[in-house]
Amino acid sequence: MKTSTHETEIIVDTEVPMVRIIRTFDAPPNKVFRAHTDPELLARWQGPRGTEMRVERYDCRTGGSYRYLHTPCDEVAGEGFEAWFHGSFHEVRPSELIVQTFTFEGFPDHVALEKLVFEDLGDGRTRLVATSLVDSFADRDAFVASGMEHGVREGYERLDELISAGAL
Amino acid sequence: MAVDQLSRVFAALADPTRRDMVARLAVADATVNELAEPFAMSLQAVSKHLRVLEDAGLVSRSREAQRRPAHLEAEVLDMMTAWIERYRRQAEERFSRLDTLLAELPDDVDPLPPRPVADGEGARP
Numbered sequence: 608m609k610t611s612t613h614e615t616e617i618i619v620d621t622e623v624p625m626v627r628i629i630r631t632f633d634a635p636p637n638k639v640f641r642a643h644t645d646p647e648l649l650a651r652w653q654g655p656r657g658t659e660m661r662v663e664r665y666d667c668r669t670g671g672s673y674r675y676l677h678t679p680c681d682e683v684a685g686e687g688f689e690a691w692f693h694g695s696f697h698e699v700r701p702s703e704l705i706v707q708t709f710t711f712e713g714f715p716d717h718v719a720l721e722k723l724v725f726e727d728l729g730d731g732r733t734r735l736v737a738t739s740l741v742d743s744f745a746d747r748d749a750f751v752a753s754g755m756e757h758g759v760r761e762g763y764e765r766l767d768e769l770i771s772a773g774a775l
Numbered sequence: 776m777a778v779d780q781l782s783r784v785f786a787a788l789a790d791p792t793r794r795d796m797v798a799r800l801a802v803a804d805a806t807v808n809e810l811a812e813p814f815a816m817s818l819q820a821v822s823k824h825l826r827v828l829e830d831a832g833l834v835s836r837s838r839e840a841q842r843r844p845a846h847l848e849a850e851v852l853d854m855m856t857a858w859i860e861r862y863r864r865q866a867e868e869r870f871s872r873l874d875t876l877l878a879e880l881p882d883d884v885d886p887l888p889p890r891p892v893a894d895g896e897g898a899r900p
Contacts, residue, residue: 614867614870615867617859617862617866619785621785621789622789628863628866632870632873632874634877636886637883637884638880639873639877640887641880641884641885641887641888642876642877642880644888645887645888647888648876648880651876652872654869655869667887667888668887702886744782744786744789745782748781748785
């Protein structure tokens with residue numbers, strides 16, 4: 608199944624429990640890669656809106672590991688909760704590839720295997736293909752649903768604004 | 776739509792035969808016999824697939840009419856699309872912040888950050 612209106616494309620597979628996100632950036636692979644491996648830069652873009660990201664460790668190299676915290680930082684997300692995440696870097700090839708695991712510590716037995724491919728488009732642009740694979744459809748769908756629940760907390764007003772502005 | 780229903784919908788659509796049946800029902804309601812036609816499959820097997828689609832809420836069957844045609848519940852498919860769209864929008868939000876950040880980075884930036892100095896390492900000669 609595919610939905611694509613703007614630039615970000617999401618593929619929710621029906622054969623295997625995976626989600627794939629595809630997005631092109633107007634920057635060469637070394638820059639996009641750095642934004643994924645430098646904890647200071649990561650904290651500026653990676654968490655959901657209304658949350659702050661605090662990195663405990665982020666040792667992005669083959670065999671390294673990471674742990675970070677998402678904490679609510681405005682009144683909307685303030686109704687949310689703190690969430691720790693951790694994982695291991697299985698394979699890291701600068702400007703090309705990151706293979707890592709991902710666990711939300713609230714469900715420590717559940718793990719996603721994530722593969723991030725940084726494809727050099729050759730004209731100063733990069734296509735990122737990020738695939739998350741989990742071990743059951745129920746886990747995968749809960750993953751997609753967590754995005755939904757977060758969206759509900761934010762309220763539908765923003766969506767309505769976008770729709771009335773003709774952005775959708 | 777609850778998470779378990781979303782899971783049932785995804786699971787129901789994981790089978791290529793059932794996807795074909797959904798595509799067929801998107802055109803018009805159909806009986807078990809009509810659905811069985813394009814497949815080299817027993818009516819029992821078709822009924823079994825239909826029951827999975829019914830349990831997921833994707834298909835309903837009239838109780839009154841003798842032919843009991845199956846009807847596609849298109850709004851269940853729409854709801855699933857809405858879930859995926861919200862997930863996509865959340866990713867897009869992150870990526871537009873990343874766009875802003877990328878514009879600030881120098882073009883020749885190292886793909887990896889400098890290695891942090893471990894405790895005591897700096898003290899060594």
